[in-house]
Amino acid sequence: MIKSFIKNAVFLLIITAIVLYFVLRNDFNNIVEKLLTINPLWLIVAILCYGLYLVFKSWAFHITVREEKADISFKRSLIHNITVQFFNGITPFSTGGQPMECYMLKNQGVRLSKGINVVLQTFIFYQTALVIYGFIAVFLNYYLHFFTKVTLLQHLVLLGFGVNTLVIIVLFIVAYAKKWNGFLLKKIIKIAYRIRLVEDYDACVQKWEERLNCFHECAMHLRENKLLFFKGVGLQFVSLTFFYIVPLFVIYGMGHYSDLNVISAIVSSAYVMIIGSFVPIPGGSGGIEYGFLAIFGNFIGGSLLSAVLLIWRFITYYLGMIVGSVVFSIDKGGKRK
Secondary structure (H helix, E strand, O other): HHHHHHHHHHHHHHHHHHHHHHOOOHHHHHHHHHHHHHHHHHHHHHHHHHHHHHHHHHHHHHHHHHHHHOOOOOHHHHHHHHHHHHHHOHHHHHHOOOHHHHHHHOOOOOOHHHHHHHHHHHHHHHHHHHHHHHHHHHHHHHHHHOOOHHHHHHHHHHHHHHHHHHHHHHHHHHHHHHHHHHHHHHHHHHHHOOOOOOOOOHHHHHHHHHHHHHHHHHHHHHHHHHHHHHHHHHHHHHHHHHOOHHHHHHHHHHOOOOOHHHHHHHHHHHHHHHOOOOOOOOOOOOHHHHHHHEEEHHOOOOOHHHHHHHHHHHHHHHHHHHHHHHHHHHHHHHOOO
């Protein structure tokens, strides 16, 4: 696992260097000048918004943990989510965060089965909020025409929105169609066994049936506790709102107060994250930056756009990874002393 994280980190550094080269190469001096003249008060507001994003994500996580009768404080839930930012940031599709969440919960005395339920439920909350926000963004842009019609962008947004919607559909199918899932699972594993992708058919079936049963139990729990579901989705929705509004305050910090408002900033950010959500590189690097330049380029341009991109990306991605890695090294993965 450590080797995999190191490999991903090196790959991320290479991608970051390439992105920085393309962003800075044509207007280096003016971009640096913009970066150095940002109003520190607006920069603090932008960072605080990212902090509130983490707070509300932690709150959604915390109410789920408490529902499992685990004795974990909100402070611990916050530390937990800050740490996860590092592992999400260095793995494709943020896949490294969920195993680490289970590991840290186990270190806090939460049984593995309960820990997996918590992780699955918070993932469902987040994915549902993300799709709802994406739908709202697409709807608002269709009627308010924030962006110029660029065919490639339209295709990327539709693809990203489709992928996220498909994830939700698959989650609900897996959650509620238990018998059908078991039948399909055995058919898939049998094919994999015949082409030698699986060595032990029975062991593989047992392992995946246990995972499906765990997910099914999690879904049944949410169906019986609708209030928890709506609270979780609502808190994740609020957290995304704070995340999506960060670019607006960065732009204000650059002394640019026209063209972009709260609604257009949120819609623009939602589009950027939709585009970046299906890029199979840690942090969606490359796709996120392209989406940001293409979409926010409808409101600002030149060195200002590049400078805003760099600061926004640092706050919403690299800052979280840096702080998360520091917290993890100090906290030792949440191990009880």
